[in-house]
Amino acid sequence: MKTRRKPDWLKMQLPKNDDYVYMNNLVSKHGLHTICSSGKCPNIGECWGNKTATFMILGNICTRACKFCNVATGKPLPVDKNEPIKLARSIKIMGLKHAVITSVDRDDLEDKGASFWAEAINTVKKENPNTSLEVLIPDFDAKAELIQKVIDAKPEVISHNMETSRRLTPDVRSRAKYDLSLKVLKQIADAGIVAKSGIMLGLGETREEILEVMDDLLAVGVKVMTIGQYLQPTTKHLPVLEYVTPEQFKEYEKIGLEKGFSFVESTPLVRSSYHAEKHINALKIKKDA
Numbered sequence: 001m002k003t004r005r006k007p008d009w010l011k012m013q014l015p016k017n018d019d020y021v022y023m024n025n026l027v028s029k030h031g032l033h034t035i036c037s038s039g040k041c042p043n044i045g046e047c048w049g050n051k052t053a054t055f056m057i058l059g060n061i062c063t064r065a066c067k068f069c070n071v072a073t074g075k076p077l078p079v080d081k082n083e084p085i086k087l088a089r090s091i092k093i094m095g096l097k098h099a100v101i102t103s104v105d106r107d108d109l110e111d112k113g114a115s116f117w118a119e120a121i122n123t124v125k126k127e128n129p130n131t132s133l134e135v136l137i138p139d140f141d142a143k144a145e146l147i148q149k150v151i152d153a154k155p156e157v158i159s160h161n162m163e164t165s166r167r168l169t170p171d172v173r174s175r176a177k178y179d180l181s182l183k184v185l186k187q188i189a190d191a192g193i194v195a196k197s198g199i200m201l202g203l204g205e206t207r208e209e210i211l212e213v214m215d216d217l218l219a220v221g222v223k224v225m226t227i228g229q230y231l232q233p234t235t236k237h238l239p240v241l242e243y244v245t246p247e248q249f250k251e252y253e254k255i256g257l258e259k260g261f262s263f264v265e266s267t268p269l270v271r272s273s274y275h276a277e278k279h280i281n282a283l284k285i286k287k288d289a
């Protein structure tokens with residue numbers, strides 16, 4: 001059944017567990033910045049309890065203006081050369097087992113931020129040799145030499161989100177193209193690194209279109225898929241056309257696993273970094289023939 005009123009299953013509970021409280025105190029005491037807290041992510045209690053958190057690099061102003069995203073658009077500030085070491089130290093202070101790094105799009109930079117990405121990964125690894133890493137990267141306009149810089153830094157997982165179906169991509173994403181995103185993911189998978197991608201539901205996509213995204217991702221070697229509910233950040237963003245039920249999300253998870261993904265995280269409150277610590281094992285999971 002389709003409904004546009006925010007349903008009960010999207011009401012968020014404040015986390016109360018001891019691990020969360022401990023981490024939250026650390027973050028406040030040291031003035032650390034995570035997307036988990038600044039984005040008021042509903043999964044924060046569980047993720048921080050699992051010693052996983054997400055950080056954004058390359059500033060907080062994006063050169064693109066996707067119609068689902070609440071990050072500010074404009075002319076970004078110059079790159080902070082100390083950001084990689086600050087990030088590495090934040091991860092160390094929090095004692096993270098797994099960290100997720102993402103960034104704004106930096107189409108203003110000559111290499112779109114690819115070298116900075118590589119430096120950030122290398123610095124985090126050097127300072128935190130026991131922390132695994134997932135990097136959620138922009139498309140770098142699908143330029144192979146730029147994506148290769150990130151691959152060469154060898155994070156355990158590289159993700160790049162499709163965000164929505166092929167048909168809806170021009171309405172939802174700015175500049176990014178559906179086939180170029182598939183090309184990015186293929187290069188990652190071909191390099192032998194866990195490739196991961198995600199979509200949001202509730203933007204008007206059909207069931208067939210969701211299954212098409214699954215097939216397209218599998219065809220390029222993606223092993224992990226996340227599926228969550230789109231929530232309209234402000235009235236200037238695209239409206240929610242449907243609140244998909246938890247049962248429908250569960251069904252997509254089942255279909256995705258049957259089709260061949262190693263992991264499908266599919267619930268209304270899933271964000272692309274939810275359960276990220278599990279996904280480093282995606283290449284080890286063999287499907288029955």
Ligand code: SF4
Pocket residue numbers: 035036037039041042043044045047048052053054100271272273274275
């Ligand atoms: S889902 Fe991502 S952003 Fe949300 S708490 Fe977990 S790691 Fe942080």
